[in-house]
Amino acid sequence: MTGALVLQTDFGTSDGAVSAMYGVALKVSPSVRIFDLTHDIPQYNLWEASYRLIQTIQYWPADTVFVSVVDPGVGSSRRSVAVRARTGQIVVTPDNGTLTHVKRMLGVAEARELRESGNRLEGSELSYTFHGRDVYAYTGARLAAGQIALADVGEEIDPASIVELPLVEAVREGDAIEGTIDVLDVRFGSLWSNVPFPLFAGLGVEYGRRVEVSIRNDTREVYRNTMVYAKSFADVHAGEPLVYINSVLNVAVAINQGSFARAYNIGTGLSWKLAIRKAPKIVYE
């Protein structure tokens, strides 16, 4: 058993909140090994919390326990849940959409409603606003340490009942693929679309050939141009745009050593659409 506990929040690390969660976990058992996914999820952004989980979860050992606390409804009647993905990892989280991608793309093998009684840090009864510390870190650590099993967390619930955010699938429309811009590669400003590699592959574009990319925000066209479909950034000049397959094997759009998102003020979410088609072959030297 690895005993790994991975924390994700929108708390930042500038105050003591995340550190208190670490302390609680370590107090549960010195055998727990605590790591971070990220604590920089934009506040209350459930979509991004869900995305960062799917981006990373499979790279961790199968018995890893994730705790994700992005929780606009702390104190509301939203349930707390602990689920086991089909790939083995456990996620403890408010049931508010955080599990959208894991449910859809990996599948949930087992789901439990986390009941607070018995799963709450002793002495924390007066605190109603920090379930991340008092309930989630505490329970995640007990799972990671093997002190309790998933079944001990609470009643089994139907995985189908887990809350999902609206999630649009990319589609082929004639000679084009249409999708949405899911998320940014934050530091580099690349656009990560929801177009999976196999769908794009159907266009029959070879490395080094050009594609036409258009980007719309609702009804407004924000960008339209052709660019190379490159295997990697080094295949284009610095400052040149490219289409590539990113590290989660979806289509992405970037400027080599620049920020595509900042260059064209591009955001993310369902209102940000991307269409991509084969461009007429041009000799490009």
Added chain:
Amino acid sequence: MTGALVLQTDFGTSDGAVSAMYGVALKVSPSVRIFDLTHDIPQYNLWEASYRLIQTIQYWPADTVFVSVVDPGVGSSRRSVAVRARTGQIVVTPDNGTLTHVKRMLGVAEARELRESGNRLEGSELSYTFHGRDVYAYTGARLAAGQIALADVGEEIDPASIVELPLVEAVREGDAIEGTIDVLDVRFGSLWSNVPFPLFAGLGVEYGRRVEVSIRNDTREVYRNTMVYAKSFADVHAGEPLVYINSVLNVAVAINQGSFARAYNIGTGLSWKLAIRKAPKIVYE
């Protein structure tokens, strides 16, 4: 023994300073387990260093060693100390006010003046500006690894002599509680006051009832309005202000899913006063 060493600094993590401290600690002994409180204390802000310690220290195992290095006087005659809180944890720090809240709120069971001779990384004699690495991380790691005991750090000193920053207690004035705004919940912009729950409870306000909150900066009134005393954020609408009991069981003021601090340009410290009283009962739906 947990062997946990928790570091707090105002160094940030963008350069190599914190990592050098980690390396020094690990070189002392591979058994040390190193964690972060935060490295984003605003530069030289001793008050916030003291606050972040009290916010977290009790959530860590009793034998945890904290090293806090916010040190405007590095190289001055300010002492270095290592103290054991009544709750068991050890803190190694410059004696410059960083221990204010721990001393007042937990109590110091034992205090030692850290003498540099024998408690300094070998080969660091020419370096006078990075005690965090050369003295504090080194000594903290030796304590956490059990290589030395607190008594080996230096002469015992009177806990009463530990330097304290001015710290004002909240008081009841007629039908109001008056306190100060100690610190922000950084990412969310909530105001954390120094008003403890029991003092506030004396006003006899029930959940869901309204209180009047006024905020002054020195003599200028910056904010005055009524808001709900809520058990948790979800009890009010998004965008609505609320008074609640925070995770350290003091009174706090927030905007649900907004930033109270940014909305009204509110800061922290002794010049920022908050008064809270029961508002006339209104039916609020």
Added chain:
Amino acid sequence: MTGALVLQTDFGTSDGAVSAMYGVALKVSPSVRIFDLTHDIPQYNLWEASYRLIQTIQYWPADTVFVSVVDPGVGSSRRSVAVRARTGQIVVTPDNGTLTHVKRMLGVAEARELRESGNRLEGSELSYTFHGRDVYAYTGARLAAGQIALADVGEEIDPASIVELPLVEAVREGDAIEGTIDVLDVRFGSLWSNVPFPLFAGLGVEYGRRVEVSIRNDTREVYRNTMVYAKSFADVHAGEPLVYINSVLNVAVAINQGSFARAYNIGTGLSWKLAIRKAPKIVYE
């Protein structure tokens, strides 16, 4: 064996990239202990990546494995290498200048070209843009866990062939020392020069005496003034500039409790020159 793996990137920690690297490493072996140097290297800044390595590497145990991924040429023909410094630590990195300071200042005892076949995470063959996860973290973890030795990474190469960035040495010119501003102490805005303590010592300036510091950006003089050569910050008033010997034992310039870099808009790199000479003795009280 410590099993320590230290990661440095320009990825930031706001998305899942670094966490995926952690997961890969932990999956290689639960015995690996993973740490961060920093993930805030400015994008593609090889110079700073090289500098942060030399700033920290010697403070870590001799068998520590560093993985540094600042890689403007991901997917190009730039080699990947793994080298052992003369001080024992291993660095796995693209061979793009990241090893400049380690090679020059510590020396490289053994260098291997990392061949991808056999050193790549299984199942990652379709991913061409995240060698940090798929190749470097994976190989670094296998080295840290002792699953492979340095010799297993690939063919031995001549350490002299490791790519170096241009690196200028400080020189004595008459009664002055001339050097460059290598890097900032990021959070505090101090200027770290390339002037080593022994070269400066040749000027015969005693603590408390004044030196004249001039700073040029290319041909433009940006700053010229005298200031105290201080043992530590506390030797001057708050707000006063000083020259001191920094934690890597080079000459540095700062404002006590202020930011020299921000005060005078000073940058880093070979175009930023600094000259320092003894100032006429003045009585300064």
